[in-house]
Amino acid sequence: MKKIGVLTSGGDAPGMNAVIRAVTRAGISKGMDVVGIRRGYNGLINGDIVELNVRSVSDIIQRGGTMLYTARCAEFRYEEGLQKAKQTCIENGIEGIVVIGGDGSFRGAADLSARGILCVGVPGTIDNDISMTEYTIGYDTAMNTAMEMVDKLRDTAQSHDRCSVVEVMGRNAGYIALNTGIACGATYIITKEEPYTMNDVINKIIAGQKTGKHHFIIVVAEGIGNSEQIAKEIEQATGVESRATILGHVQRGGSPTVRDRVEASQLGYYAVELLSNGIGNRVVGLQNNKVVDYDIQEALKMTKSFDHKLYEIANEISF
Ligand code: ADP
Numbered sequence: 001m002k003k004i005g006v007l008t009s010g011g012d013a014p015g016m017n018a019v020i021r022a023v024t025r026a027g028i029s030k031g032m033d034v035v036g037i038r039r040g041y042n043g044l045i046n047g048d049i050v051e052l053n054v055r056s057v058s059d060i061i062q063r064g065g066t067m068l069y070t071a072r073c074a075e076f077r078y079e080e081g082l083q084k085a086k087q088t089c090i091e092n093g094i095e096g097i098v099v100i101g102g103d104g105s106f107r108g109a110a111d112l113s114a115r116g117i118l119c120v121g122v123p124g125t126i127d128n129d130i131s132m133t134e135y136t137i138g139y140d141t142a143m144n145t146a147m148e149m150v151d152k153l154r155d156t157a158q159s160h161d162r163c164s165v166v167e168v169m170g171r172n173a174g175y176i177a178l179n180t181g182i183a184c185g186a187t188y189i190i191t192k193e194e195p196y197t198m199n200d201v202i203n204k205i206i207a208g209q210k211t212g213k214h215h216f217i218i219v220v221a222e223g224i225g226n227s228e229q230i231a232k233e234i235e236q237a238t239g240v241e242s243r244a245t246i247l248g249h250v251q252r253g254g255s256p257t258v259r260d261r262v263e264a265s266q267l268g269y270y271a272v273e274l275l276s277n278g279i280g281n282r283v284v285g286l287q288n289n290k291v292v293d294y295d296i297q298e299a300l301k302m303t304k305s306f307d308h309k310l311y312e313i314a315n316e317i318s319f
Helices: 016-029 041-046 079-092 103-114 139-160 175-183 198-210 227-238 248-252 258-276 296-301 308-316
Strands: 003-008 033-037 049-052 096-101 118-123 163-168 188-190 216-221 242-246 282-287 290-295
Touching (some): 003 016, 003 041, 016 096, 016 258, 041 079, 096 103, 103 118, 103 296, 118 258, 118 296, 139 163, 139 175, 139 216, 139 242, 139 248, 139 258, 163 175, 175 308, 188 308, 227 242, 258 282, 258 290, 282 296
Parallel strands (some): 003 096, 096 118, 118 282, 163 216, 163 242, 188 216
Antiparallel strands (some): 033 049
8 A cells, every 4th residue: 555544533532643643654654655634534525635744743642632623524424425535535546544533434434445445443532432442542531631620620519518510521421421430439420321310319419418428529421411400409309509510522622641642652553554454444442452453344333331330339439
């Protein structure tokens, strides 16, 4: 393979830049030309392509966001869009592409691979909701950001004897909620993966009050939503003044943690290695701390388990 491209697609995540750097440098070191495709699959449809050299990816390993921009691209879901993208690749001599994104982006990567442009996916999403891998780039940074924010909320909740209901990201997965909750000593963690009733939450708070607890942290996964209502019900039932905070997109930004930079570097490298061996339609990830790769279709069919034991532990030690 003489020339490869790299793009970021779907929601952004800290560490995407570190993948772009790894892909660019690994590609060049293996004798290939590397180009960046901007704004996800839109860049392939519009021909928005930039040459990348070893220096164009200097000084980005530590930056959040993505220097290639990211976007969603409805046109890419249709044959016409895919053919336009394929044509852009042919015109620019792009034989393979590293796609950094989530499941949706991988579906697009499979579609393009089936049309002769080999793609390899690198999991980049703060939600950690990709089944074939234990870890997705951006997850650790997002959890650390959420943890810092909850710690700050806790200071003020403690000063005022309040209950702080904090909604963290994770539309389809409660992993950020579970880990942030346990790391911040939340009284209750509410996620879709674990059945709960408002009575359970309220009873836990009342039990805490009986042992002298004056302030409370309730972590809610985005997929549950309803944080304002949850806060209202807690206040009505317990008499503890309760405030809801939705952390939102702050969790998507910031300088990536060590873990995100290391995984970004190694997964980016392995993705290029596959392409340089003429292998596409794969997605790379981590299992038992080892790099693995799967056929994209196979990867999309896999399911991921939730750590129910960790949830139980969090529940048992927070009262
Ligand atoms: P993520 O990659 O984070 O899951 P999305 O689900 O929004 O984000 O997908 C990102 C982009 O991937 C979409 O805007 C579209 O361009 C492409 N995509 C998603 N699903 C498909 C599909 N079924 N076929 C082709 N392309 C898709």
